[in-house]
Amino acid sequence: MTTLAPPPTSSPSSGHRAAPPADGDFVARGRRLFTGPAEDPRWTRPALWAILLAATALYAWNITSISGNSFYNAAVYSGTKSWKAFFFGALDSGSFITVDKPPFALWVMGLSARAFGFGTWQLALPMVAVGTGSVALLHRMVKRDFGPVAATVAALALALTPITVAINRDTNPDPILVFLMLLGAAGLLKAVRTGRLMPLVWSAVAIGFAFNTKMMQAYVVLPAFFLVHLWAAHGSLGRRIRHLAVATVALAVSSAWWMVVVDLIPASSRPYIGGSTDNTVWDLVIGYNGFGRIFGAGSSVGSAGNGASFGGSAGVHRLFNEIMGGQISWLIPFAAIALIAGLVLRGRAPRTDAKRAALMLWGGWFVLHYLTFALAEGTFHPYYVTAMAPGIAALAGAGGVTLYRAFCQGLAAMGAPPARAESKAWGRGWVLPAAVAASTAWAIVLLQRVSGSGTLYTVAEIVVGVAGTVAVLGLLAGRFTRRDRLIGFAALAAVVALLAGPAAYSVSAATSATNGTNPTAGPSTGGGMGGGPGGASGSSRTSGTGGRSMGEPPSGGGSAPSGSGTRPSGGVTGDGGTGGSETGSDRTGGGQMDGGGTQVSSAMITYLKKHQDGATWLLAVATDQTASSIILESGQPVISMGGWSGSDNAMTLAKLKSLVKSGKLHYIIVSSDGGQGTNSEIATWVKAHGTAVKSSAYSSGSSSTTSSSTSSASSTSSTSSTGGLYRLDASDVG
Numbered sequence: 001m002t003t004l005a006p007p008p009t010s011s012p013s014s015g016h017r018a019a020p021p022a023d024g025d026f027v028a029r030g031r032r033l034f035t036g037p038a039e040d041p042r043w044t045r046p047a048l049w050a051i052l053l054a055a056t057a058l059y060a061w062n063i064t065s066i067s068g069n070s071f072y073n074a075a076v077y078s079g080t081k082s083w084k085a086f087f088f089g090a091l092d093s094g095s096f097i098t099v100d101k102p103p104f105a106l107w108v109m110g111l112s113a114r115a116f117g118f119g120t121w122q123l124a125l126p127m128v129a130v131g132t133g134s135v136a137l138l139h140r141m142v143k144r145d146f147g148p149v150a151a152t153v154a155a156l157a158l159a160l161t162p163i164t165v166a167i168n169r170d171t172n173p174d175p176i177l178v179f180l181m182l183l184g185a186a187g188l189l190k191a192v193r194t195g196r197l198m199p200l201v202w203s204a205v206a207i208g209f210a211f212n213t214k215m216m217q218a219y220v221v222l223p224a225f226f227l228v229h230l231w232a233a234h235g236s237l238g239r240r241i242r243h244l245a246v247a248t249v250a251l252a253v254s255s256a257w258w259m260v261v262v263d264l265i266p267a268s269s270r271p272y273i274g275g276s277t278d279n280t281v282w283d284l285v286i287g288y289n290g291f292g293r294i295f296g297a298g299s300s301v302g303s304a305g306n307g308a309s310f311g312g313s314a315g316v317h318r319l320f321n322e323i324m325g326g327q328i329s330w331l332i333p334f335a336a337i338a339l340i341a342g343l344v345l346r347g348r349a350p351r352t353d354a355k356r357a358a359l360m361l362w363g364g365w366f367v368l369h370y371l372t373f374a375l376a377e378g379t380f381h382p383y384y385v386t387a388m389a390p391g392i393a394a395l396a397g398a399g400g401v402t403l404y405r406a407f408c409q410g411l412a413a414m415g416a417p418p419a420r421a422e423s424k425a426w427g428r429g430w431v432l433p434a435a436v437a438a439s440t441a442w443a444i445v446l447l448q449r450v451s452g453s454g455t456l457y458t459v460a461e462i463v464v465g466v467a468g469t470v471a472v473l474g475l476l477a478g479r480f481t482r483r484d485r486l487i488g489f490a491a492l493a494a495v496v497a498l499l500a501g502p503a504a505y506s507v508s509a510a511t512s513a514t515n516g517t518n519p520t521a522g523p524s525t526g527g528g529m530g531g532g533p534g535g536a537s538g539s540s541r542t543s544g545t546g547g548r549s550m551g552e553p554p555s556g557g558g559s560a561p562s563g564s565g566t567r568p569s570g571g572v573t574g575d576g577g578t579g580g581s582e583t584g585s586d587r588t589g590g591g592q593m594d595g596g597g598t599q600v601s602s603a604m605i606t607y608l609k610k611h612q613d614g615a616t617w618l619l620a621v622a623t624d625q626t627a628s629s630i631i632l633e634s635g636q637p638v639i640s641m642g643g644w645s646g647s648d649n650a651m652t653l654a655k656l657k658s659l660v661k662s663g664k665l666h667y668i669i670v671s672s673d674g675g676q677g678t679n680s681e682i683a684t685w686v687k688a689h690g691t692a693v694k695s696s697a698y699s700s701g702s703s704s705t706t707s708s709s710t711s712s713a714s715s716t717s718s719t720s721s722t723g724g725l726y727r728l729d730a731s732d733v734g
Helices: 026-035 044-060 070-081 083-088 104-116 120-146 148-159 162-167 174-194 198-232 237-264 281-298 332-345 354-375 382-414 418-428 431-449 455-481 484-511 602-610 624-634 653-661 680-689
Strands: 619-621 638-640 667-670 724-727
Touching (some): 026 044, 070 104, 120 382, 148 382, 148 484, 162 382, 162 484, 174 198, 198 237, 198 354, 332 382, 354 382, 653 680
Parallel strands (some): 619 667
16 A cells, blocks of 8 residues: 555664765765755655745845844844953943843854844844754654654644744744754754764753753753653663763753853852842742743742733643734644654554654653643743744654554554454544644634734635645545545645645744744734733734834934944843833834833934943943843943843942942933832932933933933923933042
């Protein structure tokens, strides 16, 4: 019977491979690059190249207009001006405070910016590269265990995952995180197949670098990694345990080296660790980026954050709600059914069976991420779930081919005796049609949610409905009539039905302006902050930079940073850590930035640069969002006194006095507007000793330029009584 199963291959442990071309046969080597190994079907490598080309097109479409996340953009820019800021991941080139993540992703983007200049495509290029690389890497891993058909489906599913397309067009660290985790998975599977130690060590090192990209999120897959190796790797139990012990040491070293170095440096010689409560990376690991993400404000460990959710309320159904459903859930029903059925079908295989080990890995990857993201009560953005996309995609490909084989051949394809296979084949033959029907029905539900949002989604809904119906009926008819071609045609229709919806969302993500802070794909389907109205939109499609792209010149006459090419303009963006923060153009527009109660305009920035008088920092403001915008607008270092949410203890009165007395800082914006206002002790002292700068000094009279957000009727010729811009000199420090 003809099936989609790949041709027989050598056993995983045999190490047999086709003989390579002669050393001098460069033509043959070049041909293999494009056509693949001789044992593969002719279509395999061209299909992979087509998928990689499509993925690159989606991720890089109109790359010069990608705004990115100005929070991380500012840190990358600062790193191009100072190697100290580069190493620590400081927000400003003066290295006053770090961003709330470790710096590996910033290093990658920073090296690109140092090599090619700072600008739009220079920051986006590494993200596009690792995004496409993740697709290629997943294809290679799935092909090794399940053949070219499974690998092609898996690669296509990952490339078309909507939230993955959206985040790969941004400058958040998640694309690099996913690529490093996939490298870790590749090393693990090789260690399982061969029983060797070094692939497992390199797997641990890859996860360690992923930790230095986004901390504890990199460890979500570790339980699955440990279980798969302990259960399925070649060698005795003692040897497997010893290998895991060595790999654990490698994991600890590769994860902790930067943290240990930073925490050993005296606090006076390094920037404040943004997001921490005690100025240590360790507190950031276990608090804000650890238990705080899981337990939210209720966490008693470290800095818990405010539990802001831009993806709806926590619960097992979160990933299916109106915000998250269209981003990641399209293939979840199919993947879940394929995982369960695949493990059942491999139940009698040997302990070291490579296919079952791979299913355990991808199933663990999927389940662990699902539970973590669905139940997390801390800060949660929709784009976080891009980390679970490889697990879903791998199960769609590997599980789909496994179900297809079972559908066509019954248990005989799994090695059972023919008589027993014939008796049970019919019952298990219903699983594939049921899985296709379930995911098709769910795709129609998702597309119904956005009906009326555009022709693209209407066409996708029709395609899903027709292809899904053809697939299910064709599979059943082919089963009863035993027509192989009909079954094969139905299987292709099933692939179309399962991927048409994600493809529509992905095209939308690639061709529409996205929010740099909270990128999502498809049309807006609901509010964030628990899903209720009035919060920051969980599916906002607006630009995160006040309506201007990274490459546009700033408004108000601000000059480009010295030595740079194109660069991002201002805007209030960042990886939200507070329940009260809005995104992008919901807060700003026309070149103005919220200074924690006082609007900061390009005119004010021009004034500050003219009167900087040799100070290291142009200005001190309350939060990272405002500081990052001004850094990108002015090209000068700006102090964020309170970190992302304004609650960090980065600035104290004693430190402020020291900076002013030494001439390193002259200007500060103070406010008393509540959640993100300036420290009250600092605000009181500045108002008592500083000189208020009237708006008439830099403005021609626009009342919206510098008026306090808490007193819209304040005069344009004076600073609001609740806050404003102040000048401080050494003589003001008693």
